[in-house]
Amino acid sequence: MMDERSENLILEKSYQFSLIIIELYKFLTEKKREYIISKQLLRCGTSIGANVNEAQAAISKRDFISKMSIASKEARETLYWLCLLKDSHFIDPEKQKVKNLFNEINSIINIITKIVKSGQVSEK
Template structure:
């Protein structure tokens, strides 16, 4: 399995898990409902940008979309931390999501670094 296939599958599965978590948070009401709105936007946007990158018109276009996915992943990680640190949700309830977003971020960093390297290498 290539990194691109792996990241597509991971981000789709991650997005579904974020949707389920946000349903739970939405039902809690209060500040958790507001934070869930932020989390669902960024958490589902990662995979959408990864998918869009697969149809990139050039390596630069692909890189741009993957960098957006990386930014969204980092934002998602942030909202998960805010939810835990503010007491909105128990850390154990989101531990596997936190671990998965860390893996997704590492994969996206690797992909973007490799594309940047490819773009810097002159074609013979």
């Protein structure tokens, strides 16, 4: 899996993003004592990479697009929870780590959206 990930941008980005989300989850639960939103964030933030990874074993183009569409939805949900954490002051939007986190999730959303759209266009 390591070789495949290093050769596939979205596999690598979503995996690395999952690691960051796990780190943020630990911070939120241990330091901020926030358990509800952080759990939601952990689930959807790590689900992006799981669905992208699952899409690699798709049995058809339609199956691939379906899995990537789920990854897209999870990424957008992740962005929602991150915005909620930022706007409720659990995370500081001025910190570089937080800025990088938002840049990364937006990059992931853009990549997955392009993958899904290009797959749907070629199916028609």
